[in-house]
Amino acid sequence: FLSYTIDEYLLDTNLSLSSLTASRRGLPQKKMSENGISRPKVLTLDTMNPTVKMVEYAVRGPIVQRAVELEKELSEGIEKPFTEVIKANIGDAQAMGQQPITFFRQVLALCSYPELLNLDNTFPEDAKNRARLILQSCGGSSLGAYSPSQGIDYVRQDVANYIERRDGGVPCDPDNIYLTTGASDGITTILKLLVCGQGIDRTGVMISIPQYPLYSAALAELGAVQINYFLNEDNCWSMDIQELQRAVNEARQHCHPRALCIINPGNPTGQVQSRDCIEDVIRFAAKERLFLMADEVYQDNVYAEGCKFHSFKKVLFEMGPEYSETVELASFHSTSKCYMGECGFRGGYMEVINMDDDVKSQLTKLVSVRLCSPVPGQALMDLVVNPPQPGEPSYNCFIKERTATLSALAEKAKLTEKILNTVPGIRCNPVQGAMYSFPCITIPDKAIKEALEKGQQPDMFYCMTMLEETGICLVPGSGFGQKRINEGFVVMTILPPIDKLTILLNKVKEFHQRFTKQYS
Template structure:
């Protein structure tokens, strides 16, 4: 992997056993198997003949019978409005109350959807005044998921980026948000503040104090708070547990708890089951005015989840009964996932922490890391001569030399003058999901390549 001399061409050397694309945070795509009982319930609902087949565990058949009992004519092929509109939202509401230590949740405030990427543009479009000469502004974090900026554009609004504070573990900096607001108000009317927690691609989990500061800021600036909380079941550090913005808002008391408008998101893709292919999720509306909530009840164009996605979501949301085998399997699966993520996060810190020119903030949640890499001025000049961002240039050279695909931090946004890498599912970060042995190979290959890159371009 080392260069022949300052101007020598790169000689690709593949890393044995490492896939060409190791960047995904799709649990199943990187080899983490599905939870069998969820698929068994779905299979019995699709094919009721299996309800009498002892090849399926009785617990799965029993749950499938209950699901089918709520379907029109006991068949999943119908529209099944009652199951979608009453049954599943009621169980989601109970799930949210358990998650938030008893904070009330009414099923009417739960809206099922076919995933965050499909519902987000619809939500933002409800806040856009189409007749106004001034565009609606949506504050989005940098770094952050590209989905937020893309959805803002699709909704007819304008994305207003605000920087996260890398030196404080990617915290939301109120002063930076206010400065972004001040500049934006010359050209648009900011109405929404987007916050991603746990962070993506940064892997941070916000502290309660930081969340309270965000709530106060939203109240003072009259902003709707939009909380992307889809990674909530991947917060793996006991000392930094996930707290929902709804719970924090409620526990702050009046007048904030009844004044701040909040929309939060949950996705089956990033749940403990990691079932990305079934396209299901939900959002919860808190203190949201009727002009925004009414379209959710009336509009037929809302992207709804397919029936199988809704069934899996339903099983995950169902209140646990003591000794219930499905809940036991879910809990074992959840604890195994969190152990693996915590172990791999430590591995990332250990391997990258020993590498000169690479720095990675501690990862507390999610499934990726966002390390900062040093790139010599000569490499940056050569990249720009080719019309490339420097981190894009680095990632291309890494892929040519090792076969490893990671995404450049510039696709997610990054502090000016810095360069990062990420491994994509939605472009970027080092995935924490591959098996540990493979992850260690990837990290070691990355650090060796970076050292060679520094030598060649220094």
């Protein structure tokens, strides 16, 4: 069964999830109510939007649903071979115990309930001042008013200042800044603008494999063509221009490639791109006429020695007007990652460079339909891009908290790589940045066979078995597009506290050894 791909096998055996769904379609759609009245449903799997059905989202897929069930079973006192479910599937830092930055939360509390501005000695003066500035920039001086659709002017100005500082003075126009509901919102909005055409003219969008499943999900929903380019595992998941060229050439046979998405630092692969590589990518995009989308939400999460974050915008502008005045770029940031980990607030921004003015008007119109992104998230984005400065009362505390979080992440990145690489049958690239390891797992033939007989991807079978036996929830790499015949990959965050992460990694090690033995 190894002579063809696993997807083909699953298709043949008619056991894949989608075919299970298909067989369900044979059921009569009419349902009888208890008193015998029948009326067919308006909305069924058969009659719903077919593009929605195509959407897959591994990060919150069946394995996470099972993890939630197991948590419930544990809380109901049902005995398990473990006492706790550890969800290492998603970059949810605060759920893993990371503490928020004190200054940020003080300002948010003051903005939420401005009566607190009258308290003495409870809040530092800089937190109070900032809350006043944010409130002044809100309608009715309240977080409860709508903001302009593009975001609060004051916040967009602070974002622009931040980008200029970050990029060594490259100018940033606040009119190019859009505040978003997390980075996902910005990414899907730009993709939405880009999609058009039918058949061979259909918009194709290049995404890295392994990918973050938001991209495949958004493209499926929009009915765009997903163009895969593979990252190079042998070179620490780097981007390779020859591979980009191969992907775009092949894609031109059946669609119209119009955009290139890059995640840097990488999710889920943790690589940090070199300046040279970014320059090559920009040149490639210019040559192939691709709109660049740079997902840079992990811009502070760089751990490996010799690695540094370079923003696509900075490199673009350093390449001179041939590029800086022509290449279209959207870059995305968020309050959810880096040292903040404020996922729940759904704050974010995007900057658009060289976007056609008419298209920008269309973008502004499009975002206005949702009225505005959450104002508390906008306020938080402001604090992230304009944190306490030296000499201000909150500065020392802020630096201490930020450094502690980032140092711990760097330590955990090393620890993960180190422990995983001690396990025969597991190999793991250095986690240069971001919040995940993406180790390769050798899966024994017998286990692959059993998985396929169950209609599962082998790495899904591996992860499900691990979850049932250890309570550890990882995500199979196949959900991120990474599929090989006899190797699987898994995504594991490095977010748990060090002591817990050590236990977790050793449990993974023990499990892998047991699993390998069992199926040898």
